[in-house]
Amino acid sequence: MGRVRTVFEKSVDGRRGSSVPSSGFPKRDLDEMIPKKFIRSTPLNLPKLSEPEVVRHYTNLSRMNYSIDVGFYPLGSCTMKYNPKMxxxxxxxxxxxxxxxxxxxxxxxxxxxxxxxxxxxxxxxxxxxxxxxxxxxxxxxxxxxxxxxxxxxxxxxxxxxxxxxxxxxxxxxxxxxxxxxxxxxxxxxxxxxxxxxxxxxxxxxxxxxxxxxxxxxxxxxxxxxxxxxxxxxxxxxxxxxxxxxxxxxxxxxxxxxxxxxxxxxxxxxxxxxxxxxxxxxxxxxxxxxxxxxxxxxxxxxxxxxxxxxxxxxxxxxxxxxxxxxxxxxxxxxxxxxxxxxMGEEGLKKVAELSVLNANYMRKKISEFLKIPYNDFCMHEFVASGEELKKYGVKTIDLAKRLMDYGFHPPTIYFPLIVHEAIMIEPTETETKETLDNFIEALKKIVEEAKSDPNLLKNAPTKTPVGRLDEVRAVRKPKLRWRGDDK
Amino acid sequence: MKRYTRTHEWIEVDGKVGRVGITNYAQDQLGDIVFVELPEIGKELRKGEVLCTVESVKSASDVYAPVSGKVVEVNVDLDSQPEKINKDAEGEGWIAKMELSNPSELDELMTEEEYEKFCSQGE
Amino acid sequence: MGDEQSYRSYIPHTDEEIKTMLDEIGVSSIDELFELATGKKGTAILKLDRGMNEWEILKKFEKLADENMDFHFGAIFMGGGIYNHFIPSALLEIANRGEFLTAYTPYQPEISQGTLQALFEYQTMICELTGMEVSNSSMYDGASALAEAVLMGYRLNQKKKVIISKTVHPEYRDVVKTYSQGLGIRIREINYDEGSGMVNFNELFESMDDETSSVVLQYPNFFGVLEDIERIGKKVKEKGNVILIVVSNPIALSILEPPGSFGADIVVGEGQPLGNTPNFGGPGFGFFATREKFLRKMPGRLIGETVDTSGNTGYVMTFQTREQHIRREKATSNICSNHAHNAVMAAIYLSLLGSDGLRKVAENSVINAHYLLERIENAGYNRKFDSPFFNEFAVECHNLDKLNRELLKNRILGPLDLGKFYPELRGVGLFCATELTRSDDIEALIEVMKGMK
The missing domain is CATH 3.40.640.10 (Type I PLP-dependent aspartate aminotransferase-like (Major domain))
Incomplete structure (x- = not known):
């Protein structure tokens, strides 16, 4: 998927995407009602597009997002459970x-x-x-x-x-x-x-x-x-x-x-x-x-x-x-x-199954990743990517590689008391198959770290953009679109 | 005379004034420096107080005064080129010059050799 | 009676799977697992009802919705910070896509470009409207955005006196007081001029001293009046080292000279008028814009443009060292969750309307409001303040309680009673018109008002 041009670049004078209601009262000039000194003389550059263009623009943007409706989102401390359509x-x-x-x-x-x-x-x-x-x-x-x-x-x-x-x-x-x-x-x-x-x-x-x-x-x-x-x-x-x-x-x-x-x-x-x-x-x-x-x-x-x-x-x-x-x-x-x-029974099941899911994952993942405080956990647990450092791979590389397998990475580098933290919270709304698939992917990635660390260091490769230069974003701040950029 | 702290600052003294910065080891740990919040000139500090803050993309680290004294000059180049710290942390990437109020504090700091040993022990 | 275990729609585990998973963990039951993890036996009793099925839920909430009198197509003359503007169908359809609604904060930019670009575009639009250089990607609401602006003013000049006009939304002033109490910031409120409904200039200028951190105004102000920010802005600049904060209505800014042109340092406001339904007051969102030189002192998430490893343009959250997850107690604010979805709705709204459409919304609101005032004055009522206004104005209404009750019987939502916030203005109604104010509705209103004279 290539870059979606900004909505400003798509703008064409004379287009519009909405019809504005009017009450049909006699039209009056603005300066009859509002003194001239208050009336805007500064140009206002908002995009001008037809409705279908706007719909496509934002629909295409939405497709560049990962979301719960798309897949598993095991972000520790964020409780990314299913959001009912009801x-x-x-x-x-x-x-x-x-x-x-x-x-x-x-x-x-x-x-x-x-x-x-x-x-x-x-x-x-x-x-x-x-x-x-x-x-x-x-x-x-x-x-x-x-x-x-x-x-x-x-x-x-x-x-x-x-x-x-x-x-x-x-x-x-x-x-x-x-x-x-x-x-x-x-x-x-x-x-x-x-x-x-x-x-x-x-x-x-x-x-x-x-x-x-x-x-x-x-x-x-x-x-x-x-x-x-x-x-x-x-x-x-x-x-x-x-x-x-x-x-x-x-x-x-x-x-x-x-x-x-x-x-x-x-x-x-x-x-x-x-x-x-x-x-x-x-x-x-x-x-x-x-x-x-x-x-x-x-x-x-x-x-x-x-x-x-x-x-x-x-x-x-x-x-x-x-x-x-x-x-x-x-x-x-x-x-x-x-x-x-949910009712009383359902709410209890939330806790029960979120804890079951987390412990199941903890058990399985502890077979190939270090879990520093490996005790019976509640709804989440924290693994560490520290042992991968010897292959030149950091937790962030592992997280980015998970994207190539179609998953949202867990929370990383938090809590601060675990080095190279990988914080996993599955929530109760995920099936055992989903958990197994994620565990399988994670296991493969840990193996890749040993056999071909570049797969992790160059990840992600299957996303709309690759790794982004956050240093440049601060050193050369561009926090709004400007016409003269392009 | 150049001395080092356990919190990874260096100071190079010439007469009553010392140039202060963060060590090469520290800049390497922090990664790309994107911002330095320079101290105010005239600020009086005691040894160990926060001199200024150095930021990477994902961290904001305090830099501590290696000795007590007054800030007499700051490296304004860092405003536009904070990357100078990455390129030459213990030279062109200096942060401030301090007028020492108690030069004997220098004796409590590490020599280059001692600091190297300190870093190799991991912390 | 419905399904006994509705919750199973959202919790997928079969008994067999549970057993397999327990075996893997090495415990015999979930109760045992809890006992091992918590050191406690048993479970609490909540005394909640059994779960309802989906149909029962829909029915219950349909009934609850019916117990409210809604004004989608109704006659509404109430504003006071929440406004009834037209919302294009396309907006709701796109904004409610699960890819927007069910995504988290864009901490992983490679799979959040949709969110990031939409918010980058939003920031640009807010800069355009306010005449400022940088905008964050949203706050909770206009009031908390203002409170954060006041705290930012304190961070900038370390002074502890804040001057705030009583023509600023009373609830916003309350929130500023709440936010200020922990840090010992003192608030000085300035009276309004009884004739003009503007802030009392002399009192404002006299109260400005060397301790003054910021001056807060609203434009158009709570009475709908256009505050003379130019004049005040000049005085503030003369004084020097005082932050000028302006609360504004983003729709009005399409036809009004933006506060940025009058020397405002921070512009904030409630973004609800931009494509968000009234929602009983929430969620809307707060917008927050300032000058680039203050960037590092501002609260909230910021989106910036950059490139990826192959040189493609992309967007990231940036200047995160200002934020709580990195700087903890030294952060510029504690804000974490914001109102991103509402801000994206605003971006879609502004994309659909464009500059011309938005101006038209504002112009029609002004025209309708002035026509409404004429009709009310013709019915024998007097306007309270005599200054130019945007889409709200105050009218002396004698027995306003009774008028509003009578209007409600006719399914008309009458003016806001200013006496709710200003005891001295009891019986003064704040009327509001938007582009949706219909001639029929005005005539129905006038009918009732005439009957009350």
């Missing part, structure tokens, strides 16, 4: 898409009911007492949750808790979100088994610590077996325990973060609850809290009184809004449809 149909109902956020509440009872039901079901799933659906993504949820924690301590008159403990295996968003709240980040070194080291935790806990941020299972796919002890230590020090819900898929329906002792939880509806990732978003990052933190939630929350759903702004200690309007409503619609479809 959800897409529902989310396009006009009663959901053509409603305005400021409509009177009596005219959007259906929408508010969806939000309320989702809040209630997420409470049951996580064991938390209250939820906000406002945050737009996981990192946005983290920011919301950490601000709640900050406000909670300050409300108690405790202003010295400026530090947040974060394991060295954590997602980069954890320290970044904490920093945005004004916290100082203190890194916790993982123990020998890849889990939280209790001695290390104890040594770092004191009355300046606001919270410990954890994901359980952690980014190695390992369950923190001593989570209750960890929770006690954190609480005894007067700090709170934050749950990064990126890995909730592993325990869905079987273990509740609320039961483990977490005080604040964020979820990723676009991971665990099957809503599509859309090339990077939109997602949704609801935040659940225990009772004592309710008053700090962002306003408004959805409540129910006298037979009606309403937006409750009456939280005087609220951290405030974290975005406009009510959050990513359409994403909530899809997530609720998913929860209703």
């Amino acid at each position: 959800n897409e149909i529902i989310s396009r109902f006009e009663g959901f898409t053509f409603i305005h956020p400021y409509q009177p509440e009596e005219s959007v009872q259906g929408a508010l009911r969806i939000m309320y039901e989702l809040q209630e079901k997420l409470k049951k799933i996580t064991g938390m007492d209250h939820f906000t659906l406002q945050p737009s993504a996981g990192a946005h949820g983290e920011f919301t949750g950490m601000l709640i924690i900050k406000k909670y301590h300050e409300d108690r008159g405790d202003f010295k808790r400026k530090k947040v403990l974060i394991p060295d295996s954590a997602h980069g968003t954890n320290p970044a979100s904490s920093a945005m709240c004004g916290f100082e980040v203190v890194e916790l070194k993982s123990g020998k088994d890849g889990r939280v080291d209790l001695a290390e935790l104890k040594s770092k806990l004191n009355d300046e610590v606001a919270a410990l941020m954890l994901t359980n299972p952690n980014t190695l796919g390992l369950y923190e077996k001593e989570i209750e002890k960890i929770a006690d230590l954190v609480h005894d020090a007067g700090a709170l325990l934050y749950y990064d819900g990126a890995n909730l898929n592993a325990i869905l329906g079987r273990i509740k973060p609320g039961d483990m002792g977490f005080d604040v939880v964020h979820l990723n509806l676009h991971k665990t609850f099957s809503t599509p990732h859309g090339m990077g978003g939109p997602g949704a990052g609801p935040v659940g809290v225990k009772e004592k933190l309710r008053d700090f939630l962002p306003v408004p929350i959805v409540d129910f009184k006298n037979g009606r759903f309403y937006l409750n702004y009456d939280l005087p200690k609220s951290i405030g809004r974290v975005r406009s309007f009510h959050g990513n409503f359409i994403v909530m619609v899809k997530a609720l449809a998913y929860v209703d479809f």
Whole structure:
């Protein structure tokens, strides 16, 4: 497949791809209504194409994308499960898409009911007492949750808790979100088994610590077996325990973060609850809290009184809004449809089969690749490409070669505590045949690394473009199309 | 006199002023350098504080002051040609000149021989 | 009753396969596997209902959708940040292709060129509209984009006072306050002029001092009024080392001189008007554009053009060292997931409309809004502010609650009550027109309004 010219290069003056409605009121010159100094004199260069040209342009672009609908996508920590088509149909109902956020509440009872039901079901799933659906993504949820924690301590008159403990295996968003709240980040070194080291935790806990941020299972796919002890230590020090819900898929329906002792939880509806990732978003990052933190939630929350759903702004200690309007409503619609479809039994099966798939792959892959923390894992595990280095091959080469076999590579070089990390998360929606095919391909590639490493170093060769020069992209930045380029 | 740090910086002192950069070993580990966030002239630093940041495509690495002192000059060529660090890390790829406030700190640093040995031991 | 195990549509394992896999792992059951992995026995009880089948789900949600009053073809006079514009059929058909919808962030560029090129084109279009040099590939919404702009201003000049006009969307101001609290940034809000509905110039200029990090305006502002950014931009530049941030409506920018021409340093806004349905307020997307010299301080993902090993043009995510997965607590923002799909919808929308089409949308919105105002004034109502406006204007409505209830009975979505955000403007309605505002709808509105006089 060759390069698709940009939409700007295809533009021809005089073409158009849409008919613009007009009300038929008498035409008036713009400068009768808007003073000349405001009227645009700067040229506006948007592409001019007919509808079929636009359709072909974007269809051809779409064909250069790998996606779940195309194949296996074992990206660790991203939970690339199947996105049900039912959800897409529902989310396009006009009663959901053509409603305005400021409509009177009596005219959007259906929408508010969806939000309320989702809040209630997420409470049951996580064991938390209250939820906000406002945050737009996981990192946005983290920011919301950490601000709640900050406000909670300050409300108690405790202003010295400026530090947040974060394991060295954590997602980069954890320290970044904490920093945005004004916290100082203190890194916790993982123990020998890849889990939280209790001695290390104890040594770092004191009355300046606001919270410990954890994901359980952690980014190695390992369950923190001593989570209750960890929770006690954190609480005894007067700090709170934050749950990064990126890995909730592993325990869905079987273990509740609320039961483990977490005080604040964020979820990723676009991971665990099957809503599509859309090339990077939109997602949704609801935040659940225990009772004592309710008053700090962002306003408004959805409540129910006298037979009606309403937006409750009456939280005087609220951290405030974290975005406009009510959050990513359409994403909530899809997530609720998913929860209703799966039911309690189905949600448990999600955890069970995602863990089964991961352990099956771990077992088989451990026969030909090193797995540094090779213990019974949850929904994902991390292998290492370090042993391939002696053949002059890096993990990135192995990842690129997987593309030639028709697979999306796993997450690589994360978590940072494993050298040449290859982080594999199969999810529950993949068949055994798919897993076997992937394992077979990976095995072949490891053999190729030994016999003909150039196959890996020159990969991919069957993709629309070969390896791209990222150094040039920074040294000679070209971040928009310009007419004089070509 | 040229000295090296365990965090892979070098300093070459001439009188009261020393030229500072990252070592050839460090540039090789980092790969293509695409950006150097140069320090401000006049900035006072204590030994071990962050002098500036050097970026490759996938990493941002802090460069630490090998000694205490004041930044008196920076290598503005690196703004447009950060690749100079890859080409000549311990020459034309120097980052800043520092006026030493405590020259005795140099004694705590490694000689070229010691540094070579340090690198060959892997870290 | 439906299928007892609907979930099996998405979870493919047969009993036999499960057994084979358990044998491979060397455990006898899934429960045992969980016990070994977690050190715990048993499973929680959620008290959720049994799963529904697909037909039941469709029926349930159809009913829920019916409990909302939608305005696809209806009479809607409400704006305030979310607007009802026409969405071409081709847009929805292409944007909802699984190859766009079910792809992840383009971390592997060789198999994500579709996403990357579409977003590169999107960035170009945002630069064109805003008059800025670089655009990121989207934020969550206009409000969080503004909050991030304010934080970026702080990163640029390390000053902690932010001046923000009360004519900026009230919810955006709320979000700026939320984002600022952790870093100790102080917010100074500037009143609007009661006659013009513009920011009070004198108060704005007087409050600008050496501590001022940024000045935030909206254009057209929340009241629909065209704020005199040129005049303010000049003052800000005179002061020096102050970042001018402008919130804008991308459709308006097709006919309005872009903020970039008036010295804006950062231009942000809600992108929903560009080809995204109202969605009860989300998801739309935030756009974020700035000057090239500030590139390394900006938040969000950036797409750049480069070449592959054979010299072919291709696209990659670039300047990633700004981002959280590399710089962690020192990143320019914590943002990871953004609203890429909504941004691609905007790119498709703008490709279908082109410059002429988009201008026409804007012009028709202005014409319709001015016609609407005339009809309302003829019905004996008074406009609140007397400045030039784009497609929204404020009108004193006496008993606005009652008017809006009456309108709703007639399936007309009336104006936004400004009293919701400005207690002193209780009873003042913010009316909005777009290219979709019909003459019939205006007459129906006027009918009810006349009856309320």
